[in-house]
Amino acid sequence: MYRKLTNLLVILLISTTTFAARNNNTITGKVIEKDNGKALSYATISVHDKDSKVVGGAISNEEGKFTVEKLMNESYKVKISFIGFKDTTILIKASDSQNVNLGTIALSPDATTLKSAVVTAKIPVIEQKLDKIVMNVSEAVSTQGSTALDILRKAPGISIDPSGNVLLNGNSVQVWIDNRPSNLSGQDLEALLSGTDGSTIDKIEIIAHPSAKYDAEGSSGIINIRTRKNFAKGLSGSLRGSYDASPYNSELFSNVNGTVNLNYRSDKTNTSVSYSPKYEESYDIFKSTTDLGSGLILKGETLYESINKRYNYRLSHDYFINKKSVIGVIVSGLGRNDKDNTNDDVTGSTLSKNGSIIQTNKTAIDSKSNFDNIYTNLNFTHTFKDNQELTLNADYGYYDIGSFSYQENHYFNSTGGVATLPEIFRSDSKQYLNIYSAKADYEQIIFKKVKMEAGAKFAESLTDNDLLRENKISGNWTKDNDLSSLFNYKENIIAAYLSGAIQLSPKVSAKAGLRAEYTISNGDWISADTTTTKKYVDIFPTAFIGYNPNKNLMVALTYDMRIQRPNFNQLNPFRVYVDANSSLEGNPNLTPQYTHQTSLSFIYKQHFSVGLHGQFSTNTIIQNTNFNPETGAKYLYWDNFGKLNFYGGFFNITELGLTKWLTLNAGLFAAYVTNKTEGYEKESFFSSLNLNTTVTLPKDTKIEVSGFTNTGMPYGYFKVEPLTEVDLGIKKGMLKNKGTLALNVFDIFNTMRSRASIDNGMINGYSFCSKWKSQRISLSFTYRFGNGKAAKVRKVGESEEAKRAESDTVNN
DSSP states (O other), rough: HHHHHHHHHHHHHHTSSSOOOOSSSSEEEEEETTTOOOOOTTEEEEEEEEEEEEEEEEEETSEEEEEEEEOOSSEEEEEEOTTTBEEEEEEEGGGTTEEEEEEEEOOBOHHHHHOOOOOOOOSSSSOOOOEEEEEEEEOOGGGTTHHHHHHTTTEEEEEEESSSOOEEEEOOEEEETTEEEEEOOHHHHHHHHHHHBBEEEEEEEESSSOTTSSOOOOSOEEEEEEEEOSSSSSEEEEEEEEEEEEEETTEEEEEEEEEEEEEEEEEEEEEEEEEEEEEEEEEEEEEEEEEETTEEEEEEEEEEEEEEEEEEEHHHEEEEEESEEEEEEEEEEEEEEEEEEEEETTTTEEETTTEEEEEEEEEEEEEEEEEEEEEEEEEEEEEEEETTTEEEEEEEEEEEEEEEEEEEEEETTTTTTTOSSOEEEEEEEEEEEEEEEEEEEEEEETTEEEEEEEEEEEEEEEEEEEEEEEEEEEEEEETTTTTOOEEEEEEEEEEEEEEEEEEEEEEEEEEOOOOOOOOEEEEGGGGGGGEEEEEEEEEEEEEEEEEEEEEEEEEEEEEEEEEEEEHHHHHOEEEEEETTTEEEETTTTOOOEEEEEEEEEEEETTEEEEEEEEEEEOOOEEEEEETTTTTTOOOOOOOOEEEEEEEEEEEEEEEEEESSEEEEEEEEEEEEEEEEEEEEEEEEEEEOOOOOOEEEETTTEEEEEEEEOOOEEEETTTEEEEEEEEEEEEEEEEETEEEEEEEEESSOOOOOOOOEEEEOSSEEEEEEEEEEEEEOEEEEEEEEEEEEOOOOOOOOOOGGGGGGGOOOOOOO
């Protein structure tokens, strides 16, 4: 927040200065912290003439470097400043002011200035960079009382599929937290994001085209959630409490959660601790219709009511060995215990022919599940000299995932009599996962103007899966050998990359790289006496070129190739029943999905961006469905589909001030979608629209109205129906900007529900609708204490494989 304030102040100063004719003289330099020698990004550099007027300025970049251009050959005073540090002023005489390099400028901390600083300036909620979109979510009204998942839903091009996966322009992405993967996907990623307090987030970076140094995993880039970090010495932190309620069928479902964040920084250490517990009462109602032909219709309804207890934690500690070396450790974890019960008065199905009931089914399901994990990272960074750095990472993750379910299915004929004996069974699933990885990253300037990056990585994943299925026969529990299963999986990935970036001219920059990954996997389905082994090498190119003809226009052309390997549960061949007529199953024969994507974008005055985007996927990983044409029973399984292509474009409006008190953010993505595999092809138009308006009122009060809508599109054999939501929030600052009270209403018009249909030729048709606790009202209060200011995020803890350790819940 302080960095953006300095940026804003410099722009305001420069905009009020009368510009005279200038030469091409420049002033360059680098800003660092005096205490530890680390680069100080976002420092303000202002150049003053003899009359003390500001005639030029700049902001230091991530490496602390700055360049002030187009100056006349005169005497100047150069002022370097950053909130929390003492200002430094350097005098340049006319005789030596042409193309001056000020060298390294070390700023000393100023604790007195920092303590008295109160920031009230406006910071843009969304910034359009050349290679990514940055959302400053800490400034959005809806951040208070929201979770990370709520905030992501409002990001340009972002949507959440029914299984909890995060999509960018219709394709899945990796979700990172503080430059390291979240290690989760599907419902467990959704649980983590739902349990992450929105007020702890500083920025969200949408990186559509990651460079070669990033793992190639993911079909559509990376979303990096950057949390608030401490930069000032001493203790700081925040406390947050929230309560929300959601009505459904005369019942009130409550949610209580909180977050504690503590940060402490000294001369030699930087420590951060966060803990977020959550208690949630929820519901999910699922309705389906299956048309079997010849007038035979099966209608099902399942109402789950659940109590979820979750927590997540994170500890990070950095120790500054000296000005050039830092060692750090990160420990994070997630715990979840869910208890789900069906409403027996509602849950069941009806089979009818030409409108007459043939058979009814009543289903009762009691289930409980747990997800516990701990993930650790040890990292070391050494800076040899300017632009020469080595970073080492070692990671270990352990996951304990369990699920127990008890189910009864009772069948009745058209007159209400017992049709067949009841079906009673229970299942107990256990999964243990160990992940080890090590990587090294090196960067250096070569040939004086090329930034070279190189690195290597090794990762190993080991999973142990055990499913016990038992049927109750004549009052006794008997093991079902056909549905019980043992499955072990091992995967090794060896990777290396090389990339280079160069400033070809003051207006043209370019970057290109190659990444190679060698994968060895072995799936041992013990109970079926089947082994699946795969070995393959992939080369992933990336290319970027940017052109800045003037200060108002940026043009970028990008290309990259990515891979989406099946996650561990998608490979697991276990069959799990979710109601009387539905089951889901993994597929050990799944192969990776590959995606090529390219974009041409034009960015004008940081308010408007427009561009073309193409995305082309093969071996698309989808859920497929098999049906019993007589009973309507179905099971969903993971499969490789074929080709899924997007030919489209985007248009974004970023932080456009319509008036002094009204600001607009909007994003539109539209594409022609083709969905094709052998014997099947669907085409459609897809669009996604995000709108956000903020009204600024006196006395530190803001009102925000936001919403999004996605049109339907084909995805595999499914046709996904449109999705829309509108939210309203109001935020009031108090206690001298240390406290924030927020009231939010989510899904005002109660329109959020997942709807889809399928037509794969096996039956006449199948459709479903899922409704969950989306409409709710939330009241939260956040209190901040101590000195807090965002620090530069170190490039550590970037293990990828653990994100594939998920516990999928498939919408039947």
